[in-house]
Structure formats: C-alpha cells, structure tokens
Amino acid sequence: MNTNGTLVAADGYFEPRETAWFRTRLALRLAVPVERGARVAALKLAASAALAAPPVTIVLIAPMATLTLGSVTGLLAAGLPGFAATAWTAAGLRESRLLATRGLRQAGAEQRTAWLIGAARLCLFAGIGALAGSALVALTHATLGAAVPDYSPLHRMFAANALTWLPAITVTTTLAAVGALLASSPLWEQIDWSRFARGLNVRALNARTLHVRTLNVRTARLDMPRFKTPLFRAMRRSRPPH
Amino acid sequence: MSLPSDNPMLDARGLVFPADGSVLNQVGLAVGEGETVAVLGAQGAGKSALMSCLSGESIAAAGTLWTNGKPIHLLSPERRRAFRLRHYGLVHQSTVFLPELTLAQATGLPLRFAGVGQRAAAQRAHTWLTRFEIEGAAHLRPPELPGEAESANSLSANSLPAETPPTGILPTGILPAETLRRAALARAMVNEPLVLFADEPFIGLSDESTDTTMRILRSVARSHGTAVIVFTRDTRTATRCERIVHLVAGRTAAEPVPVATATPVRPPGFPVATSSGAKPSPARVAR
Numbered sequence: 001m002n003t004n005g006t007l008v009a010a011d012g013y014f015e016p017r018e019t020a021w022f023r024t025r026l027a028l029r030l031a032v033p034v035e036r037g038a039r040v041a042a043l044k045l046a047a048s049a050a051l052a053a054p055p056v057t058i059v060l061i062a063p064m065a066t067l068t069l070g071s072v073t074g075l076l077a078a079g080l081p082g083f084a085a086t087a088w089t090a091a092g093l094r095e096s097r098l099l100a101t102r103g104l105r106q107a108g109a110e111q112r113t114a115w116l117i118g119a120a121r122l123c124l125f126a127g128i129g130a131l132a133g134s135a136l137v138a139l140t141h142a143t144l145g146a147a148v149p150d151y152s153p154l155h156r157m158f159a160a161n162a163l164t165w166l167p168a169i170t171v172t173t174t175l176a177a178v179g180a181l182l183a184s185s186p187l188w189e190q191i192d193w194s195r196f197a198r199g200l201n202v203r204a205l206n207a208r209t210l211h212v213r214t215l216n217v218r219t220a221r222l223d224m225p226r227f228k229t230p231l232f233r234a235m236r237r238s239r240p241p242h
Numbered sequence: 243m244s245l246p247s248d249n250p251m252l253d254a255r256g257l258v259f260p261a262d263g264s265v266l267n268q269v270g271l272a273v274g275e276g277e278t279v280a281v282l283g284a285q286g287a288g289k290s291a292l293m294s295c296l297s298g299e300s301i302a303a304a305g306t307l308w309t310n311g312k313p314i315h316l317l318s319p320e321r322r323r324a325f326r327l328r329h330y331g332l333v334h335q336s337t338v339f340l341p342e343l344t345l346a347q348a349t350g351l352p353l354r355f356a357g358v359g360q361r362a363a364a365q366r367a368h369t370w371l372t373r374f375e376i377e378g379a380a381h382l383r384p385p386e387l388p389g390e391a392e393s394a395n396s397l398s399a400n401s402l403p404a405e406t407p408p409t410g411i412l413p414t415g416i417l418p419a420e421t422l423r424r425a426a427l428a429r430a431m432v433n434e435p436l437v438l439f440a441d442e443p444f445i446g447l448s449d450e451s452t453d454t455t456m457r458i459l460r461s462v463a464r465s466h467g468t469a470v471i472v473f474t475r476d477t478r479t480a481t482r483c484e485r486i487v488h489l490v491a492g493r494t495a496a497e498p499v500p501v502a503t504a505t506p507v508r509p510p511g512f513p514v515a516t517s518s519g520a521k522p523s524p525a526r527v528a529r
Binding site: 022026029030032033034035038099100102103104106107108109110113 | 323327332334336337338339340341342343348351352354355356383385429433
C-alpha cells in the first residue's frame with residue numbers, strides 16, 4: 001500500500017513504510033495531555049524535576065577540587081526532596097504510560113515504537129522541568145556566586161566557565177528523563193513490597209525481640225559450662241548430688 | 243508443501259502450544275471467506291492462546307497456519323509482523339482508545355502505521371465509521387462521548403469526564419459503550435483484513451446492542467470477504483455467529499449448531515472449509 005492508500009503489488013505488503021516523521025509527530029501529539037487530571041500529573045512531574053535539577057547541575061559543574069564529601073552530601077541532601085517527588089510523580093504516571101503503549105500496540109504499532117511513544121510524555125515533562133531548573137541555576141550562577149561568602153564551597157563551584165554549563169544542563173536533563181523512566185518502570189510492580197511492610201509490624205518486632213532475648217538467655221545458660229573458671233568449678237562441686 | 247485442499251481463508255491444523263501441549267493440543271480450525279465463526283469455550287479453555295497463535299502473536303510449537311494460501315508458520319518474524327499489520331484485524335477484550343485522539347484518528351491509526359498518508363487514512367477511517375453507523379462521533383475523543391465516564395470506563399484509556407461534553411451529536415439510542423465497541427471493530431476492519439479476530443467483542447453490551455453490532459459486522463464481513471473469528475465464553479454471543487467451534491481443555495470439538503438468525507451469509511458456490519479435505523458439505527460442520 002502506498003502513501004495514497006492505493007494497493008500495490010502483494011509483495012509490497014511485507015515491507016510497510018511509515019510516512020516521514022509520523023512517529024515523531026504522533027509522540028509529540030500523545031505527549032501533551034488533553035485531560036485535566038493527566039495535565040496536572042504531568043505538570044507535577046515537571047515541577048518535581050525542576051526541584052531536583054539544581055543540585056545535580058551544581059555537582060556536575062563544580063571543579064573536582066571543590067567536591068568534598070561534605071559538599072556532595074549537602075547537595076544531595078538538598079536534592080533529596082526533588083528526587084523523591086520526581087520518583088513519586090513519575091510512578092503515578094506509570095498506568096497512563098502502560099495504557100498508551102497498549103493502545104498503540106492494539107492500533108498496529110510494533111513493540112519498540114509503542115514503548116517509545118508511550119514514554120514520550122514522561123521524558124518530555126521530566127526533561128522540561130530539569131531543563132528549567134538547570135537553566136535557572138546557570139542563568140543566576142554569577143549572582144548567586146557573588147552572594148555567597150568566599151569560604152563557601154558554592155562560591156568556587158559557581159566560578160565555572162559559561163561554556164561548561166551547557167553539557168551540565170544536557171546531562172541533568174537526560175538524567176531526569178532516565179530517572180523518571182526508571183521510576184515509572186513496570187518492573188517495580190514485580191517487587192513484593194509487603195515483605196518490607198511485614199518487617200515494620202510492631203507485633204512481629206516485639207515477638208522477634210522476645211525471641212532473641214530468650215535465645216540469648218538460653219545461650220548464656222548453655223554457654224556457662226564452657227567457662228572453666230575456678231569459680232564455676234567451685235559452684236559445681238558445691239551442687240548437691242542428685 | 244501443498245496448499246490446503248479446499249483453500250479456506252484461514253486454515254490452522256494441529257496447533258500445539260506450548261511444546262508440551264498443555265494449553266492447546268492438536269487444535270484445528272478452518273474459516274471461509276466472509277464466514278463468521280465463534281470459538282466458544284470456558285475460562286481457561288485456551289481461547290486467548292488460540293487467538294494469539296492464529297493471529298501470529300505467538301508461535302505454535304507445532305502445526306501449520308495458512309491464510310489465503312500463504313504459509314504463515316514459515317514466515318520470518320519480520321514478515322509475519324508485516325503480514326499481521328496488513329491482513330489481520332484484532333479486537334481485544336480490553337480495547338484501549340488513546341484519549342488524545344479522536345475516534346476518526348484512532349480508527350485510521352493502523353493505516354498510518356502501515357504507511358498510508360494522512361488524508362487517505364482519514365477518508366478511509368471516516369468511511370468505516372460510517373459503515374458502523376457511528377460517523378457522528380468521528381470527531382469526538384473518547385472522554386468527550388456523552389456519558390462515557392458512567393457507562394464505558396473499561397473501554398477508554400482514561401475515564402475522566404470531559405470538561406465540556408458535547409451532547410446531541412451521536413445518533414439517538416447509541417450508548418457510548420456501543421460506540422466504542424463499534425469503533426474498535428472499525429479500527430480492526432479499516433485495513434480491510436483477510437481475517438478479523440475478536441476477543442469478546444460484545445462484552446458489556448445489551449442484547450439489542452449486540453444484535454445491531456453483530457448485524458453490521460456480518461454485513462461488512464460478507465461484503466468484504468473477511469473471515470471473522472469471535473472468541474467468547476458467552477453462548478448467546480456465539481449463537482449469533484454462523485458456526486460454533488467448541489474449545490474444551492485446549493481441544494476443538496465439532497458440533498453443528500443451528501443458527502437462530504440464519505441468513506445466507508456465505509457467497510454462493512464458496513466451498514465449506516473442512517480440515518480433512520473432504521468434499522464440501524452443505525451442512526456447516528465445525529472442526
């Protein structure tokens with residue numbers, strides 16, 4: 001079948017050709033949500049990614065000498081709310097992503113195409129959010145660098161060349177998209193989270209604690225004869241015969 | 243290698259799946275051009291596995307599968323995928339319509355994936371929606387169907403109600419669930435396939451809606467020569483087809499079934515599809 005919809009030779013059926021840019025346009029079309037609920041969820045993902053992006057960008061842009069354990073730990077701690085929010089919102093979009101993939105498969109798309117188009121919304125909004133957050137840091141780094149005191153690690157981190165910000169922004173955006181994809185992966189559904197929930201059961205914890213204590217007591221009693229101390233021998237000698 | 247003796251539209255013989263035959267064991271099925279056949283079986287009888295094997299999604303461990311004289315079981319995965327895309331139509335039990343696309347765009351999507359241009363795909367999609375008598379909903383997205391959120395949540399990808407649902411567009415008496423079922427059938431038929439596989443295509447519909455939709459489906463199948471295979475566990479749905487093939491524990495059982503709404507659906511002179519290569523019989527005999 002050719003692009004005009006007319007039938008061609010039968011062998012042509014074995015080699016379908018999609019029109020140029022059809023997949024890209026369809027991915028962009030499906031990436032932009034039209035419903036209010038989906039739109040809100042996507043915007044939450046973008047905001048979360050924007051929150052998580054600045055610390056990552058700063059870690060990437062900072063000279064190696066300034067990356068001490070304390071500074072890296074501090075930056076990661078600063079990004080922790082953003083990471084958690086990104087993972088949480090991306091996981092919430094898992095169902096819509098799977099439905100989009102299934103709908104495309106039912107419409108005749110091959111598995112890879114359906115997966116890519118279905119993941120377009122996640123990548124787009126996580127990427128846009130991370131891009132906005134990184135770009136904000138890049139644009140204001142001179143002001144921020146001047147505002148912080150000289151002894152602060154951030155002062156030296158922000159002194160990087162402007163050209164090196166572009167790769168940092170690119171890597172941050174990519175990391176956000178990949179992170180969102182990982183968080184929304186259906187693989188997480190295969191983990192038995194109830195196993196961890198059982199570990200937090202108070203009664204189970206109490207029972208386990210009691211069991212451990214009992215074992216410890218028994219072990220102590222059983223271990224007592226191992227100590228061949230003079231006092232122990234004296235105690236055994238003083239024990240009345242059965 | 244020889245073609246099936248009576249050359250039906252779809253001829254499957256001795257399908258075994260998986261290799262130990264625990265799901266399908268020596269299953270055979272032959273469906274003629276324009277014929278509507280129901281595969282009736284209880285839950286776990288192997289209907290989904292049979293549909294998967296017949297439609298080429300899964301590869302049977304043994305057996306042969308011919309479609310319109312072509313040996314599907316011998317094709318490479320790439321060619322089988324291309325053949326499925328062009329010559330098979332599938333209606334899944336849990337049909338998903340993308341909420342971002344209108345029914346016309348969703349119906350034309352298989353054509354777009356097959357390489358048809360946008361304008362031609364839109365025209366053919368509209369034609370098929372007209373044949374299924376839902377052309378009034380062609381420009382609506384699934385959440386925009388009036389009352390869709392209340393009556394057909396399981397059919398659409400997103401069941402959120404529309405912000406401003408238009409009313410009075412659909413023909414009177416057609417519920418959104420039926421609209422989406424017909425749209426699913428139109429999407430499967432838009433390629434004018436040789437074989438249409440439908441897994442519980444009328445589930446959730448009333449008897450009246452099922453009758454109407456089945457009448458349309460049989461009509462278009464007859465006019466286009468499409469072999470229709472309906473996989474169902476509902477006896478009432480099965481009796482609306484011309485022939486019933488019982489699937490019990492992974493095996494097909496023949497049983498001639500009188501059709502209540504019997505109409506001459508097979509084109510005159512078309513040979514009855516049988517697996518044994520016997521002479522065509524006037525009686526509709528299931529394998």
